[in-house]
Amino acid sequence: MELKIFQKGFNFSQDGPGNRLVYHLFGCNMHCPWCSNPEGMGCGGEYYTASPEQITEEALSCKAMFFENGGVTFTGGECTLQAEPLAETLKRLLDNNISTAIETNGTYKSFFKLIPLLDYIIMDFKHPDSDKHRKITGISNQIIKENIMLASNSGKELLIRIPLINGFNTDEKTIEEFLEFFQTVNKDNTRIELLKYHEYGKDKWKKCGLEYTVKDGFVSEEIRINFENKIKDIGHKTVRT
Numbered sequence: 001m002e003l004k005i006f007q008k009g010f011n012f013s014q015d016g017p018g019n020r021l022v023y024h025l026f027g028c029n030m031h032c033p034w035c036s037n038p039e040g041m042g043c044g045g046e047y048y049t050a051s052p053e054q055i056t057e058e059a060l061s062c063k064a065m066f067f068e069n070g071g072v073t074f075t076g077g078e079c080t081l082q083a084e085p086l087a088e089t090l091k092r093l094l095d096n097n098i099s100t101a102i103e104t105n106g107t108y109k110s111f112f113k114l115i116p117l118l119d120y121i122i123m124d125f126k127h128p129d130s131d132k133h134r135k136i137t138g139i140s141n142q143i144i145k146e147n148i149m150l151a152s153n154s155g156k157e158l159l160i161r162i163p164l165i166n167g168f169n170t171d172e173k174t175i176e177e178f179l180e181f182f183q184t185v186n187k188d189n190t191r192i193e194l195l196k197y198h199e200y201g202k203d204k205w206k207k208c209g210l211e212y213t214v215k216d217g218f219v220s221e222e223i224r225i226n227f228e229n230k231i232k233d234i235g236h237k238t239v240r241t
C-alpha cells in the first residue's frame with residue numbers, strides 16, 4: 001500500500017526534535033473549523049502517492065539534514081487514517097536508524113500498535129468535554145483521552161498540543177476541566193503546548209469552496225500565559241515550539 005501525501009518539507013523543531021522531514025498525509029476524520037490545512041481534509045485537494053520503500057529511500061538520501069536529533073515526522077490531515085502503510089514506513093525508518101514521529105488528532109482506535117514504532121508523539125487535544133468536542137470537530141474525545149493515557153504511560157516523549165480558540169475552549173470552566181484531565185497524565189515524559197488561534201488556513205478554505213465559519217477566534221497572550229501557569233502549577237511542563 002502507498003501513502004497519499006499532499007505536502008512535504010523540512011521543518012526545524014516544530015514537529016518533533018531537531019531538523020525533520022515532514023510529510024503531510026492526505027485526509028482527515030475531523031472537520032475543525034479553524035483547520036489550517038483544509039486541503040488535507042480531502043476538499044478537492046491534490047496529492048501524490050509514495051510507497052514505504054520510496055519514503056525510506058528519500059529519508060536515507062537526506063540523512064545528513066537530520067541534525068540535532070532530527071528525523072521524519074508524519075502529520076496531516078490525519079496521518080493515522082493511513083495506518084497500514086504508515087506503520088510499514090515507520091518500521092523501515094527505524095530499521096535504518098532514522099528517528100520517527102507523528103502528529104495525530106488521537107482518534108486512531110489501534111494507536112497502541114503504532115507506539116512501539118515511534119520515538120516521539122505529538123497528540124492534539126482540543127476540548128475536555130466530549131459533547132462540545134463532537135459538536136465542533138465531529139468526533140467525541142473519548143478515544144483521544146485513552147490514547148493520551150496510552151502514550152503518556154508508554155514512556156515515549158509526548159507533546160500534547162491544544163489549539164486555543166476563543167468561544168470554544170478558553171473559558172475558566174473548560175480550563176479547569178483540561179487541568180483535571182492533565183492531573184491523571186504522566187508528568188515525566190509529557191509536555192503541553194498551547195497554540196493561539198491564527199487564520200493561516202482562511203484563504204485555503206475559500207479556495208476549497210468551503211465557508212470559513214470562525215468569526216472571533218483570537219485569544220490574548222494574557223489568556224495563554226494564565227493557562228500555561230496553571231498547567232505548571234499542577235506540575236506539568238509547558239513548551240513553545
Ligand code: SF4
Nearest residue numbers: 028030032035077105
Ligand atoms: S484534526 Fe487537524 S487536520 Fe484534521 S480538521 Fe482538525 S485541525 Fe485539520
